[in-house]
Amino acid sequence: MSKQIKYDADARKKIKSGIDQVANVVKGTLGPKGRNVILDKGFGTPTITNDGVSIAREIELEDKFENVGASLIKEVANKTNDTAGDGTTTSTVIAQALINEGLKYVETGINPVGIRRGMEDAKNDVINILKKNSKKLTSREEIAQVATISAENEEMGKMIAGVMEEVGKDGVITVEESQTFGISKEIVKGMNFSKGFISAYMITNAENQTAEVKEAPILVTDKKISSISEILPILEKLTKSGTKELVIIAEDLSGEALATLVVNKLRGVLNVLAIKAPEFGESKKDMLEDIAVLTGAQVISEEKGMKLETVELSDLGEAQKVISSKDDTTIIGGKGKKNKIDERVAQIKKLVEKSESSFDKTKLSKRMAKLAGGVAVIKVGAVTETEQTYLKHKMDDAL
Structure with a gap:
């Protein structure tokens, strides 16, 4: 198969266009006034969501060069989702801004390496400021408040806080679709x-x-x-x-x-x-x-x-x-013996941190939870399949 090649300004323009097309769709969901996006996957019922990474994953551009840019910005959302589990829309917006501002200076002839080094220095400063201003959640009430904001649902927020308290900090919580209406939980203590x-x-x-x-x-x-x-x-x-x-x-x-x-x-x-x-x-x-x-x-x-x-x-x-x-x-x-169990949990935790596969991370986390605290399943049911998928996405986001 023959390859198409673009250089310099033409290549940058196409990549920027692909990045902007994905980011402009995703950033419309940002914040408390963010809007939902309807995804038509070509089969089944449409999906309604405001989850940045879910939206980004569904976008494929016809132009191959623009699609390269789209893939780059999708990778940002995917990495954020794997690392933090939330904040995918915010990371997409920040990445778009960094790329657009950086390209402005590149077009004027400034060395791209210098621009990158400046961004790295600024990044470290921003991270330090965020760490200083961050607050560790300690109470069930605080966890419920944060979960409620993320899920946009008070019942979900309280459910998450209660389940987290039951399975402990090393426990695993998964979300499944339920055949019955409403939200329920199932806690498996032990292995x-x-x-x-x-x-x-x-x-x-x-x-x-x-x-x-x-x-x-x-x-x-x-x-x-x-x-x-x-x-x-x-x-x-x-x-x-x-x-x-x-x-x-x-x-x-x-x-x-x-x-x-x-x-x-x-x-x-x-x-x-x-x-x-x-x-x-x-x-x-x-x-x-x-x-x-x-x-x-x-x-x-x-x-x-x-x-x-x-x-x-x-x-x-x-x-x-x-x-x-x-x-x-x-x-x-x-x-x-408790010390042996703690050693095993710590060993698995290190493997989780080193693993680059989300599948392997999930398996390792479940093993760790079975040793340390327990596994919880939150079951989400709704009147329609579309509503059920939407609520499941919100619950996943909040977790």
Whole structure:
């Protein structure tokens, strides 16, 4: 495919035009009197929003050179959204002003490098002034006030403040669409993951179709268990200690091992809840380590030179309660050491800061929340799909 090339003033003019076209649409939404924009995506119902980054992402210009400028200003909004989560319209307006003013001086023959250095110096001064004049939010009321302004909705503001108080500063809050009208919340305390019990014979609550054990030892391993001989030594040690319950979180549990455990449960000899390990590949290893830290267990892995046949009682973890359905599991009140949990949280926090992928950041943040406080889901429902999407965007912005 042939390439088109423009130089100097012609190139700058086209890039500026693309930047202005995007920024002029976005900046109309700025401030308390900002207007909404209707986005027609070519399918489904139109989206009504005043979120700068959502608007910028939908703009594609026909002129390829102008579209280069549009892409540059969209990157500004995207970076701001990834870093701060809000302020995308403000950053777009500032970027447009810096570019337009800078180009004026470039056209007069002033060295662009000098202009850039001046902007860098001024930027540092502005950041210092903003830091000096900033105020840290400490109370639930202050958080509610800020969230209310951003969401333009007092009910949403109060909901956000309440949820933030429940999950803590390291907790994760996500927003989902609801099938029912209004705004509701769901708080998951402890660690929750999307894998459930291996056999329906392990169900203890027929009404809810869940398996639940309390104050039980927890065996965590990355192995597939098929032979009962692999876990027989630890089962005998548990029986001698007077323990009649065990939770096993493993890659899989099948064959002779599963059949024996099910028979023992039905006879009332030993109640074992076997759960499939969450995630895949490297993510699975990370999650198993998280579970081990939370419960005070050791991950039994041949990579560490450990075998199931030699597991000791001290290698097992414990939690106040483990609840498992066919699809997911929640570990409540893990009894791991607080300093170990704090170290793990700090380690994940560093990975979040270093990550450049928004997808990876979200996954890491959720892992951190499951260890540190909890995960909250705010569900937004409305009469129409358009209104629901609008409210969801406002809630995302406020968060």
